[in-house]
Amino acid sequence: MKKFGEKFFYIDTLYSLFICLLLENDLDKNFYFFSGKFSRIVMKNLRNKIIIKEIKVLKIITYLTGAIFFRIIRLLFYKKTKNKRFYIHDGTEFSQYFLNNFDSNFIVIEDGTANYSIKDLEKFQERAKRRVNFSKKIKRNFVYGIKKIYPPLGVSEKVEKIILTGILPIPEVIKSKVEIINIEEKWNSLTKEKQREILSIFNIEIEELEVLKNSINKVLLLTQPLSEDGIMSEEEKISIYKNILQERNIKEVYIKIHPRERTDYIKELQNIKVHIIKKDFPVEILFLLNVNFSKVITLFSTAALNFKGKGEIEFIGTKNYPKLLERFGRIEDRKLRRIYNEGKI
Known part of the structure; x- marks a missing residue:
């Protein structure tokens, strides 16, 4: 086996893992740090990895064992990662842990619209300035060894490069660090x-998607973890998606469930013929394998934009949903729809 440990990754989502695999696909040389919420089904297919879990229980023994664990990680990997490429999902406590405790060549990976949002960056910086309670301070400083809060999304001076796909205008504050990649070109170059x-890591056999390829007039609904993330109740979320389908008189739909969702849409949407596309792979793989849909519907998942030119895309937005509007603002105000319609993405 080839020696691993030439490139390192802190992975938080299936999408960020997929981007990393497109960029660095000599798997024997890669080492992964996965967050505790990452898909176990996918994680087991990668050999060189460690799971790092958030410390939640406010007990002395938990803090002590957590502090020991994170110091052992630093002891084992500090020299191995020094001056090596280290791809990180930025904007979490774990990214702060790595930025504070390692001297690597940090590269930030895109993960949705947040990487393009000055508003999100300003919110994070504002939160970082606030005083935190004693237990939070102890956890941050003692357990994770976070002495300094670095600005997220690649703004930090410790980040040398930001990998984006250019789905939205790039903020001036990060523009000099950004490298734009084309997912389709990267995939086709392999x-x-x-x-x-790569497909085997996500437990995908090309043959199993042939049925999807051959079906015509398919409608795809991309759902999001609105209840799982505490934005609204499970009933409210189901009601939104049920109304979306009923208002458009859709009798049959394919649903790509977000990896964090636990909703049983077949049970909840009983008057509609529902086909569930398994959730433990990024939806971008569908269009790369030429699985197209006549229509793709989403509230505000940017993954839908990858199907541009391959079918109708209905990007509904947040303006008609008070709880979404309160949490995310009016997505339309980010000019996403205008940019899409003008063909700039």
């Missing part, structure tokens, strides 16, 4: 063997 190797 050998068939490498493509299959």
Whole structure:
């Protein structure tokens, strides 16, 4: 086996893992730090990895064992990662842990619209300035060894590069660090063997998608973890999606459930023929394998934009949903729809 440990990754989502695999696909040389919420089904397919879990229980023994664990991680990996490429999902306590405790060549990976949002950056910086309670301060300083709060989303001086796909205008504050990649071009540049190797990590067999390819007039609904993230109740979320389908008189739909969702849409949408596309892979893989849909519907998942030119896209937004509007603002005000319609993404 080839020596691993030439490139390192802190991975928080399936999408960020997929981007990393497109960029660095010599798997024997990669080492992954996964958050505790990451898909176990996918994680088991990668050999070189460690799971790091958030410390939540406010007990002395938990803090002590947590502090020991994170110091052991630093002891084991500080020299190995020094001056090496380290791809991180930025904007979490774990990214702060790595930025504070390692001297690597940090590269931030895109994960949705947040990477393009000055508003999100300003919110994070404002939160960082606030005084935190004693237990939070102890956890941050003692357990994780976070002495300084670095600005997120690649703004930090410790981040040398930001990998984006250019789905939205790039903020001036990060523009000099940004490298734009084209997912489709990266995928097509890989050998068939490498493509299959990546697909196997997500437990995908190309043959199993042939049925989807051959079906016509398919409608795809991309759902989001609105109840799981505490934005609204499970009943409210189901009601939104049920109304979306009923208002458009959709009798049959394919649903790509967000990885964090636990909703049983087949049970909840009984008057509609529902096909569930398994959730433990990024939806971008569908369009890369030429699985197209006549229509793609979403509230505000940017993954829908990858199907541009391959079918109608209905990007509903947040303006008609008070709780979404309160949490995310009016998505339309980010000019996402105008940019999409003008063909700039």
